[in-house]
Amino acid sequence: MPKATALVVDTLTSQLDVLQNEWLSELKKQGTGADHRISESELAQQGRELLQLLSAAVATGTDIQEEPWRAVRDFLDRLSRSRAQQGFTSNETATFVFSLKRPLFSRIRAAAKDAASLGDATWAATELIDALALHTVATFQKSREDVIARQQEDLLELSTPVVKLWDGVVALPMIGTLDSARTQVVMESLLERIVETGSEIAIIDITGVPTVDTLVAQHLLKTVTAIRLMGADCIISGIRPQIAQTIVHLGIDLESVTTKATLADALALAFKRSGLAVTRAKTA
Amino acid sequence: MDRIPILRMGEFLLVTIQVDMHDQLALTLQDDLTAAIQRLGAKGVLIDISALEMVDSFIGRMIANLSRMSRILDAHTVVVGMRPAVAITLVELGLSLAGVETALDVERGMRRLRASVGESGASIVDLGE
Numbered sequence: 001m002p003k004a005t006a007l008v009v010d011t012l013t014s015q016l017d018v019l020q021n022e023w024l025s026e027l028k029k030q031g032t033g034a035d036h037r038i039s040e041s042e043l044a045q046q047g048r049e050l051l052q053l054l055s056a057a058v059a060t061g062t063d064i065q066e067e068p069w070r071a072v073r074d075f076l077d078r079l080s081r082s083r084a085q086q087g088f089t090s091n092e093t094a095t096f097v098f099s100l101k102r103p104l105f106s107r108i109r110a111a112a113k114d115a116a117s118l119g120d121a122t123w124a125a126t127e128l129i130d131a132l133a134l135h136t137v138a139t140f141q142k143s144r145e146d147v148i149a150r151q152q153e154d155l156l157e158l159s160t161p162v163v164k165l166w167d168g169v170v171a172l173p174m175i176g177t178l179d180s181a182r183t184q185v186v187m188e189s190l191l192e193r194i195v196e197t198g199s200e201i202a203i204i205d206i207t208g209v210p211t212v213d214t215l216v217a218q219h220l221l222k223t224v225t226a227i228r229l230m231g232a233d234c235i236i237s238g239i240r241p242q243i244a245q246t247i248v249h250l251g252i253d254l255e256s257v258t259t260k261a262t263l264a265d266a267l268a269l270a271f272k273r274s275g276l277a278v279t280r281a282k283t284a
Numbered sequence: 285m286d287r288i289p290i291l292r293m294g295e296f297l298l299v300t301i302q303v304d305m306h307d308q309l310a311l312t313l314q315d316d317l318t319a320a321i322q323r324l325g326a327k328g329v330l331i332d333i334s335a336l337e338m339v340d341s342f343i344g345r346m347i348a349n350l351s352r353m354s355r356i357l358d359a360h361t362v363v364v365g366m367r368p369a370v371a372i373t374l375v376e377l378g379l380s381l382a383g384v385e386t387a388l389d390v391e392r393g394m395r396r397l398r399a400s401v402g403e404s405g406a407s408i409v410d411l412g413e
Contacts, residue, residue, distance in 0.1 A: 187372055191368030192368055194368075194388070198389065200388060222375045225380045226371040226372055226374075226375045227371075228386060229366050229370075229371040229374055229375070229381060230366050230371050230386065231363075231364060231365070231366065231386035231388040231392065231393070
Protein backbone atom coordinates (compact mmCIF):
# COMPACT_ATOMS: atom_id res chain seq x y z
CA MET A 1 0.00 0.00 0.00
CA PRO A 2 1.54 3.33 -1.03
CA LYS A 3 2.14 5.60 1.95
CA ALA A 4 1.42 9.29 1.61
CA THR A 5 4.50 11.19 2.48
CA ALA A 6 4.54 12.38 6.04
CA LEU A 7 4.38 15.98 4.94
CA VAL A 8 0.98 15.60 3.27
CA VAL A 9 -0.42 13.74 6.24
CA ASP A 10 0.96 16.36 8.56
CA THR A 11 -0.42 19.26 6.56
CA LEU A 12 -3.86 17.73 6.23
CA THR A 13 -4.21 16.84 9.90
CA SER A 14 -2.61 19.84 11.59
CA GLN A 15 -3.72 22.73 9.39
CA LEU A 16 -7.37 21.85 8.90
CA ASP A 17 -8.78 25.31 9.65
CA VAL A 18 -6.32 27.23 7.51
CA LEU A 19 -6.87 24.82 4.63
CA GLN A 20 -10.59 25.12 4.92
CA ASN A 21 -10.61 28.90 4.83
CA GLU A 22 -8.24 29.08 1.90
CA TRP A 23 -10.20 26.42 0.04
CA LEU A 24 -13.44 28.30 0.57
CA SER A 25 -12.01 31.56 -0.74
CA GLU A 26 -10.54 29.62 -3.69
CA LEU A 27 -13.97 28.18 -4.44
CA LYS A 28 -15.54 31.61 -4.25
CA LYS A 29 -12.91 33.01 -6.55
CA GLN A 30 -13.80 30.37 -9.12
CA GLY A 31 -17.43 31.32 -8.87
CA THR A 32 -18.89 28.26 -7.13
CA GLY A 33 -21.99 29.40 -5.28
CA ALA A 34 -22.11 32.71 -7.14
CA ASP A 35 -25.42 31.77 -8.77
CA HIS A 36 -26.94 30.78 -5.40
CA ARG A 37 -27.60 27.20 -6.37
CA ILE A 38 -25.64 26.31 -3.28
CA SER A 39 -25.29 28.54 -0.22
CA GLU A 40 -21.95 29.62 1.20
CA SER A 41 -22.59 28.01 4.55
CA GLU A 42 -23.47 24.73 2.86
CA LEU A 43 -20.31 24.91 0.80
CA ALA A 44 -18.22 25.61 3.90
CA GLN A 45 -19.85 22.74 5.73
CA GLN A 46 -19.22 20.30 2.86
CA GLY A 47 -15.59 21.45 2.65
CA ARG A 48 -15.11 20.99 6.37
CA GLU A 49 -16.64 17.53 6.37
CA LEU A 50 -14.54 16.37 3.44
CA LEU A 51 -11.33 17.70 5.01
CA GLN A 52 -12.10 15.96 8.29
CA LEU A 53 -12.77 12.65 6.58
CA LEU A 54 -9.70 13.15 4.44
CA SER A 55 -7.39 13.82 7.35
CA ALA A 56 -8.70 10.74 9.12
CA ALA A 57 -8.17 8.51 6.08
CA VAL A 58 -4.91 9.86 4.67
CA ALA A 59 -2.81 8.47 7.51
CA THR A 60 -3.58 4.93 6.35
CA GLY A 61 -2.45 5.30 2.74
CA THR A 62 -3.37 6.96 -0.53
CA ASP A 63 -5.25 4.21 -2.36
CA ILE A 64 -8.79 5.54 -2.16
CA GLN A 65 -10.29 2.17 -3.07
CA GLU A 66 -9.09 0.79 0.27
CA GLU A 67 -11.40 0.19 3.22
CA PRO A 68 -10.30 3.17 5.42
CA TRP A 69 -11.39 5.49 2.58
CA ARG A 70 -14.94 4.23 2.53
CA ALA A 71 -16.27 7.21 4.50
CA VAL A 72 -14.62 9.63 2.05
CA ARG A 73 -15.99 7.75 -0.94
CA ASP A 74 -19.48 7.67 0.53
CA PHE A 75 -19.31 11.39 1.19
CA LEU A 76 -18.21 12.09 -2.38
CA ASP A 77 -20.97 9.82 -3.72
CA ARG A 78 -23.58 11.79 -1.79
CA LEU A 79 -22.02 15.05 -2.87
CA SER A 80 -21.95 14.29 -6.59
CA ARG A 81 -25.47 12.92 -6.50
CA SER A 82 -26.81 16.09 -4.93
CA ARG A 83 -24.73 18.16 -7.38
CA ALA A 84 -26.26 16.23 -10.27
CA GLN A 85 -29.75 16.86 -8.92
CA GLN A 86 -29.04 20.57 -8.44
CA GLY A 87 -28.07 20.78 -12.10
CA PHE A 88 -24.33 21.35 -11.78
CA THR A 89 -22.16 20.34 -14.72
CA SER A 90 -19.54 17.63 -14.33
CA ASN A 91 -16.87 20.35 -14.64
CA GLU A 92 -18.27 22.30 -11.73
CA THR A 93 -18.52 19.17 -9.63
CA ALA A 94 -14.93 18.17 -10.35
CA THR A 95 -13.70 21.71 -9.74
CA PHE A 96 -15.01 21.50 -6.18
CA VAL A 97 -12.44 18.80 -5.44
CA PHE A 98 -9.69 20.16 -7.70
CA SER A 99 -9.78 23.58 -6.09
CA LEU A 100 -8.37 22.02 -2.92
CA LYS A 101 -5.06 21.68 -4.74
CA ARG A 102 -3.91 25.27 -4.54
CA PRO A 103 -4.40 25.74 -0.77
CA LEU A 104 -2.97 22.30 -0.09
CA PHE A 105 0.11 22.92 -2.23
CA SER A 106 0.77 26.32 -0.67
CA ARG A 107 0.52 24.80 2.83
CA ILE A 108 2.89 22.02 1.83
CA ARG A 109 5.36 24.52 0.35
CA ALA A 110 5.31 26.55 3.54
CA ALA A 111 6.03 23.48 5.62
CA ALA A 112 8.61 21.79 3.33
CA LYS A 113 12.23 21.89 4.40
CA ASP A 114 13.99 20.89 1.17
CA ALA A 115 13.25 20.56 -2.53
CA ALA A 116 13.14 16.75 -2.56
CA SER A 117 10.51 16.43 0.16
CA LEU A 118 8.51 19.26 -1.44
CA GLY A 119 8.52 17.43 -4.75
CA ASP A 120 7.49 14.12 -3.20
CA ALA A 121 4.74 15.68 -1.12
CA THR A 122 3.35 17.67 -4.07
CA TRP A 123 3.25 14.57 -6.23
CA ALA A 124 1.52 12.53 -3.52
CA ALA A 125 -1.05 15.29 -2.97
CA THR A 126 -1.71 15.63 -6.71
CA GLU A 127 -2.27 11.93 -7.12
CA LEU A 128 -4.58 11.84 -4.14
CA ILE A 129 -6.74 14.75 -5.25
CA ASP A 130 -6.88 13.53 -8.84
CA ALA A 131 -8.13 10.16 -7.63
CA LEU A 132 -10.78 11.81 -5.47
CA ALA A 133 -11.94 14.07 -8.30
CA LEU A 134 -12.10 11.16 -10.74
CA HIS A 135 -14.20 9.22 -8.28
CA THR A 136 -16.52 12.22 -7.90
CA VAL A 137 -16.94 12.61 -11.66
CA ALA A 138 -17.53 8.88 -12.14
CA THR A 139 -20.31 8.93 -9.54
CA PHE A 140 -21.70 12.12 -11.03
CA GLN A 141 -21.83 10.49 -14.44
CA LYS A 142 -23.43 7.38 -13.04
CA SER A 143 -26.20 9.28 -11.30
CA ARG A 144 -26.90 11.15 -14.53
CA GLU A 145 -27.05 7.85 -16.41
CA ASP A 146 -29.45 6.47 -13.82
CA VAL A 147 -31.74 9.41 -14.45
CA ILE A 148 -31.59 8.79 -18.22
CA ALA A 149 -32.26 5.08 -17.81
CA ARG A 150 -35.27 5.79 -15.62
CA GLN A 151 -36.64 8.29 -18.11
CA GLN A 152 -36.20 5.79 -20.92
CA GLU A 153 -38.19 3.26 -18.95
CA ASP A 154 -40.94 5.79 -18.29
CA LEU A 155 -41.01 6.70 -21.96
CA LEU A 156 -41.37 3.05 -22.91
CA GLU A 157 -44.39 2.71 -20.68
CA LEU A 158 -45.96 5.96 -21.80
CA SER A 159 -45.41 5.60 -25.50
CA THR A 160 -47.40 2.44 -26.12
CA PRO A 161 -51.03 3.23 -25.41
CA VAL A 162 -53.44 0.83 -27.05
CA VAL A 163 -56.76 2.56 -27.60
CA LYS A 164 -60.12 1.05 -28.41
CA LEU A 165 -61.62 2.82 -31.41
CA TRP A 166 -64.79 0.80 -31.75
CA ASP A 167 -66.23 -2.52 -30.71
CA GLY A 168 -63.73 -4.97 -32.12
CA VAL A 169 -61.28 -2.33 -33.35
CA VAL A 170 -58.17 -1.36 -31.40
CA ALA A 171 -55.50 1.09 -32.50
CA LEU A 172 -51.92 1.74 -31.50
CA PRO A 173 -50.59 5.19 -32.32
CA MET A 174 -46.85 4.61 -32.39
CA ILE A 175 -44.59 7.53 -31.48
CA GLY A 176 -40.82 7.59 -31.70
CA THR A 177 -38.14 5.31 -33.04
CA LEU A 178 -38.79 1.59 -33.04
CA ASP A 179 -36.05 -0.62 -31.67
CA SER A 180 -36.12 -4.26 -30.60
CA ALA A 181 -36.91 -3.54 -26.95
CA ARG A 182 -39.77 -1.21 -27.81
CA THR A 183 -41.19 -3.51 -30.44
CA GLN A 184 -41.32 -6.25 -27.83
CA VAL A 185 -43.28 -4.05 -25.40
CA VAL A 186 -45.52 -2.72 -28.16
CA MET A 187 -46.22 -6.19 -29.51
CA GLU A 188 -47.00 -7.61 -26.09
CA SER A 189 -49.34 -4.83 -25.01
CA LEU A 190 -51.15 -4.83 -28.35
CA LEU A 191 -51.64 -8.62 -28.36
CA GLU A 192 -52.82 -8.56 -24.73
CA ARG A 193 -55.38 -5.89 -25.58
CA ILE A 194 -56.59 -7.85 -28.60
CA VAL A 195 -57.29 -10.83 -26.35
CA GLU A 196 -58.85 -8.67 -23.62
CA THR A 197 -61.24 -6.85 -25.95
CA GLY A 198 -61.75 -9.69 -28.41
CA SER A 199 -60.95 -7.30 -31.24
CA GLU A 200 -60.67 -8.68 -34.73
CA ILE A 201 -59.03 -5.63 -36.25
CA ALA A 202 -55.90 -3.88 -35.00
CA ILE A 203 -54.63 -0.65 -36.53
CA ILE A 204 -50.99 0.35 -36.10
CA ASP A 205 -50.56 4.04 -36.84
CA ILE A 206 -46.98 5.02 -37.60
CA THR A 207 -47.51 8.75 -38.14
CA GLY A 208 -45.21 9.42 -35.20
CA VAL A 209 -42.40 7.14 -36.37
CA PRO A 210 -39.70 9.44 -37.79
CA THR A 211 -37.91 6.96 -40.04
CA VAL A 212 -38.53 3.49 -41.35
CA ASP A 213 -35.50 1.41 -42.22
CA THR A 214 -35.23 -2.31 -42.89
CA LEU A 215 -34.98 -3.07 -39.17
CA VAL A 216 -38.08 -1.08 -38.28
CA ALA A 217 -39.94 -2.68 -41.18
CA GLN A 218 -38.90 -6.10 -39.95
CA HIS A 219 -40.21 -5.27 -36.47
CA LEU A 220 -43.48 -4.10 -37.99
CA LEU A 221 -43.84 -7.25 -40.05
CA LYS A 222 -43.19 -9.38 -36.97
CA THR A 223 -45.96 -7.59 -35.11
CA VAL A 224 -48.34 -8.00 -38.04
CA THR A 225 -47.55 -11.71 -38.25
CA ALA A 226 -48.11 -12.22 -34.53
CA ILE A 227 -51.46 -10.45 -34.77
CA ARG A 228 -52.47 -12.66 -37.67
CA LEU A 229 -51.44 -15.77 -35.73
CA MET A 230 -53.78 -14.74 -32.94
CA GLY A 231 -56.61 -14.62 -35.42
CA ALA A 232 -56.99 -10.87 -35.87
CA ASP A 233 -56.33 -8.59 -38.84
CA CYS A 234 -53.83 -5.79 -38.88
CA ILE A 235 -53.88 -2.52 -40.81
CA ILE A 236 -50.88 -0.19 -40.89
CA SER A 237 -51.76 3.45 -41.31
CA GLY A 238 -50.10 6.85 -41.21
CA ILE A 239 -47.47 6.15 -43.83
CA ARG A 240 -46.06 9.50 -44.92
CA PRO A 241 -45.02 10.06 -48.54
CA GLN A 242 -41.28 10.04 -47.77
CA ILE A 243 -41.66 6.81 -45.82
CA ALA A 244 -43.55 5.19 -48.70
CA GLN A 245 -40.63 6.17 -50.97
CA THR A 246 -38.07 4.83 -48.52
CA ILE A 247 -39.91 1.53 -48.19
CA VAL A 248 -39.93 1.02 -51.95
CA HIS A 249 -36.30 2.11 -52.37
CA LEU A 250 -35.19 -0.27 -49.65
CA GLY A 251 -37.08 -3.07 -51.37
CA ILE A 252 -39.10 -3.91 -48.26
CA ASP A 253 -41.99 -6.21 -49.06
CA LEU A 254 -45.18 -4.95 -47.46
CA GLU A 255 -47.40 -6.71 -49.99
CA SER A 256 -48.86 -9.03 -47.39
CA VAL A 257 -49.87 -6.12 -45.16
CA THR A 258 -52.86 -3.86 -45.58
CA THR A 259 -51.61 -0.28 -45.57
CA LYS A 260 -53.55 2.95 -45.52
CA ALA A 261 -52.40 6.56 -45.74
CA THR A 262 -54.26 7.87 -42.71
CA LEU A 263 -55.84 6.54 -39.55
CA ALA A 264 -59.22 7.71 -40.86
CA ASP A 265 -58.86 5.53 -43.96
CA ALA A 266 -57.89 2.59 -41.79
CA LEU A 267 -60.91 3.11 -39.55
CA ALA A 268 -63.18 3.32 -42.60
CA LEU A 269 -61.78 0.01 -43.82
CA ALA A 270 -62.26 -1.51 -40.38
CA PHE A 271 -65.89 -0.40 -40.41
CA LYS A 272 -66.38 -1.86 -43.84
CA ARG A 273 -64.90 -5.19 -42.81
CA SER A 274 -67.12 -5.36 -39.73
CA GLY A 275 -70.13 -4.52 -41.86
CA LEU A 276 -70.70 -1.08 -40.39
CA ALA A 277 -71.61 2.06 -42.28
CA VAL A 278 -71.38 5.65 -41.13
CA THR A 279 -74.27 7.84 -42.22
CA ARG A 280 -75.09 11.48 -41.65
CA ALA A 281 -77.95 12.02 -39.22
CA LYS A 282 -80.98 13.52 -40.91
CA THR A 283 -81.37 17.17 -40.05
CA ALA A 284 -84.90 18.11 -39.14
CA MET B 285 -52.44 -38.40 -21.07
CA ASP B 286 -51.12 -40.05 -24.19
CA ARG B 287 -53.77 -38.89 -26.68
CA ILE B 288 -55.49 -35.68 -27.49
CA PRO B 289 -59.23 -36.23 -27.88
CA ILE B 290 -60.84 -35.40 -31.20
CA LEU B 291 -64.49 -34.48 -30.79
CA ARG B 292 -67.06 -34.65 -33.54
CA MET B 293 -69.57 -31.81 -33.88
CA GLY B 294 -71.77 -32.47 -36.88
CA GLU B 295 -69.56 -32.26 -39.92
CA PHE B 296 -66.77 -30.57 -37.99
CA LEU B 297 -64.04 -31.93 -35.78
CA LEU B 298 -62.94 -30.15 -32.61
CA VAL B 299 -59.42 -30.65 -31.31
CA THR B 300 -58.69 -28.98 -28.00
CA ILE B 301 -55.10 -29.04 -26.88
CA GLN B 302 -55.30 -28.82 -23.10
CA VAL B 303 -51.85 -29.95 -22.12
CA ASP B 304 -48.40 -28.87 -23.10
CA MET B 305 -47.50 -30.77 -26.21
CA HIS B 306 -44.56 -33.08 -26.32
CA ASP B 307 -43.26 -34.41 -29.60
CA GLN B 308 -44.76 -37.90 -29.37
CA LEU B 309 -48.17 -36.49 -28.49
CA ALA B 310 -47.97 -34.25 -31.54
CA LEU B 311 -47.14 -37.13 -33.86
CA THR B 312 -49.97 -39.23 -32.44
CA LEU B 313 -52.36 -36.31 -32.97
CA GLN B 314 -51.30 -36.05 -36.61
CA ASP B 315 -52.13 -39.72 -37.17
CA ASP B 316 -55.41 -39.56 -35.25
CA LEU B 317 -56.65 -36.39 -36.88
CA THR B 318 -55.95 -37.41 -40.47
CA ALA B 319 -57.55 -40.79 -39.79
CA ALA B 320 -60.61 -39.18 -38.21
CA ILE B 321 -61.12 -36.74 -41.09
CA GLN B 322 -60.96 -39.63 -43.52
CA ARG B 323 -63.26 -41.89 -41.50
CA LEU B 324 -65.90 -39.28 -40.64
CA GLY B 325 -65.72 -37.28 -43.84
CA ALA B 326 -65.33 -34.08 -41.86
CA LYS B 327 -65.69 -30.78 -43.72
CA GLY B 328 -63.97 -28.61 -41.16
CA VAL B 329 -61.47 -28.85 -38.31
CA LEU B 330 -61.21 -26.46 -35.40
CA ILE B 331 -57.93 -26.61 -33.47
CA ASP B 332 -58.20 -24.80 -30.15
CA ILE B 333 -54.80 -23.98 -28.68
CA SER B 334 -55.95 -21.49 -26.05
CA ALA B 335 -54.52 -23.65 -23.27
CA LEU B 336 -51.16 -24.07 -24.97
CA GLU B 337 -48.61 -22.01 -23.07
CA MET B 338 -45.33 -23.19 -24.47
CA VAL B 339 -44.26 -23.91 -28.00
CA ASP B 340 -41.02 -24.79 -29.68
CA SER B 341 -40.21 -24.88 -33.36
CA PHE B 342 -41.37 -28.50 -33.65
CA ILE B 343 -44.80 -27.83 -32.18
CA GLY B 344 -45.08 -24.68 -34.28
CA ARG B 345 -44.39 -26.62 -37.44
CA MET B 346 -46.72 -29.36 -36.28
CA ILE B 347 -49.59 -26.88 -35.99
CA ALA B 348 -48.91 -25.65 -39.51
CA ASN B 349 -48.65 -29.22 -40.81
CA LEU B 350 -51.91 -30.30 -39.16
CA SER B 351 -53.64 -27.46 -40.92
CA ARG B 352 -52.11 -28.28 -44.30
CA MET B 353 -52.81 -32.02 -44.01
CA SER B 354 -56.45 -31.36 -43.18
CA ARG B 355 -56.76 -29.05 -46.17
CA ILE B 356 -55.42 -31.77 -48.46
CA LEU B 357 -58.10 -34.07 -47.08
CA ASP B 358 -60.60 -31.33 -48.00
CA ALA B 359 -61.34 -30.20 -44.46
CA HIS B 360 -61.21 -26.47 -43.85
CA THR B 361 -59.02 -25.81 -40.81
CA VAL B 362 -59.02 -22.90 -38.38
CA VAL B 363 -56.54 -22.53 -35.52
CA VAL B 364 -58.11 -20.54 -32.68
CA GLY B 365 -57.16 -18.91 -29.40
CA MET B 366 -53.44 -18.56 -29.75
CA ARG B 367 -52.01 -16.76 -26.73
CA PRO B 368 -49.95 -13.57 -27.20
CA ALA B 369 -46.83 -15.17 -25.73
CA VAL B 370 -47.14 -18.13 -28.10
CA ALA B 371 -47.67 -15.84 -31.10
CA ILE B 372 -44.58 -13.82 -30.20
CA THR B 373 -42.52 -16.96 -29.73
CA LEU B 374 -43.54 -18.36 -33.11
CA VAL B 375 -42.73 -15.08 -34.84
CA GLU B 376 -39.35 -14.92 -33.13
CA LEU B 377 -38.71 -18.49 -34.24
CA GLY B 378 -39.39 -17.33 -37.79
CA LEU B 379 -42.56 -19.41 -38.13
CA SER B 380 -45.27 -17.26 -39.66
CA LEU B 381 -47.55 -20.25 -40.33
CA ALA B 382 -48.37 -18.91 -43.80
CA GLY B 383 -51.59 -20.32 -45.15
CA VAL B 384 -52.95 -21.28 -41.74
CA GLU B 385 -56.28 -19.69 -41.00
CA THR B 386 -56.66 -18.26 -37.52
CA ALA B 387 -59.41 -16.85 -35.33
CA LEU B 388 -59.54 -15.23 -31.91
CA ASP B 389 -61.75 -17.79 -30.16
CA VAL B 390 -63.80 -20.94 -30.71
CA GLU B 391 -66.97 -18.92 -31.32
CA ARG B 392 -65.45 -16.91 -34.16
CA GLY B 393 -63.63 -19.93 -35.54
CA MET B 394 -66.88 -21.88 -35.69
CA ARG B 395 -68.60 -19.00 -37.49
CA ARG B 396 -65.84 -18.99 -40.05
CA LEU B 397 -66.04 -22.75 -40.58
CA ARG B 398 -69.82 -22.57 -41.03
CA ALA B 399 -69.44 -19.74 -43.51
CA SER B 400 -66.90 -21.61 -45.62
CA VAL B 401 -68.83 -24.88 -45.59
CA GLY B 402 -72.06 -22.97 -46.21
CA GLU B 403 -70.58 -21.67 -49.45
CA SER B 404 -69.58 -25.09 -50.75
CA GLY B 405 -72.72 -26.67 -49.25
CA ALA B 406 -74.95 -24.26 -51.15
CA SER B 407 -73.44 -25.21 -54.47
CA ILE B 408 -74.19 -28.89 -53.83
CA VAL B 409 -77.82 -28.04 -53.14
CA ASP B 410 -77.95 -26.05 -56.34
CA LEU B 411 -76.69 -29.00 -58.30
CA GLY B 412 -79.26 -31.29 -56.70
CA GLU B 413 -82.19 -29.13 -57.70
